[in-house]
Amino acid sequence: MKRVSIAIVALASSAGAAVAGDIAAGETSFKKCMPCHSIGETAKNMVGPIQNGLKGRKSGTMPGYNYSDANKNSGIVWDEGTFKEYIKDPKAKIPGTKMVFPGIKDEKEAEDLWSFLEQFGPDGKKKWEEMRRTETRRELKQKDEKEGDMKE
Numbered sequence: 001m002k003r004v005s006i007a008i009v010a011l012a013s014s015a016g017a018a019v020a021g022d023i024a025a026g027e028t029s030f031k032k033c034m035p036c037h038s039i040g041e042t043a044k045n046m047v048g049p050i051q052n053g054l055k056g057r058k059s060g061t062m063p064g065y066n067y068s069d070a071n072k073n074s075g076i077v078w079d080e081g082t083f084k085e086y087i088k089d090p091k092a093k094i095p096g097t098k099m100v101f102p103g104i105k106d107e108k109e110a111e112d113l114w115s116f117l118e119q120f121g122p123d124g125k126k127k128w129e130e131m132r133r134t135e136t137r138r139e140l141k142q143k144d145e146k147e148g149d150m151k152e
Helices: 004-019 025-030 080-086 106-119 128-149
Strands: none
Touching: 025 106, 080 106
16 A cells, blocks of 8 residues: 555656646636637647647648648747747747737746646647556556455
């Protein structure tokens, strides 16, 4: 039981360490994006592309979305630094982009927004929740195995 508690604390700490910004504040900030973008398991391309799986994705590659040549040829692979630079002034980062947005100049807001976005995998599922479910299943299996050993 002690090992399970330590594993839960370690998992919670590592998940928290992986996300620097405030996810709840980022979700609030994402409301500025919602007229054009969607995210999550039911996301669809709209005026702008789906935002699922943004971290590590090459710009201009979301299937089913008609990107500008500027986006497709930008060579950008999304990570926190690139996103924060882009979101300050999209047209300055990718001249010729179709994105019409004044930008988010506040560093903390941009960090929070990135933290909200990066939690979604390409399938729209929240990665941290899946990690917790996987860890819980592993813990339950170990507990069952341990209890089985005790009965024998």
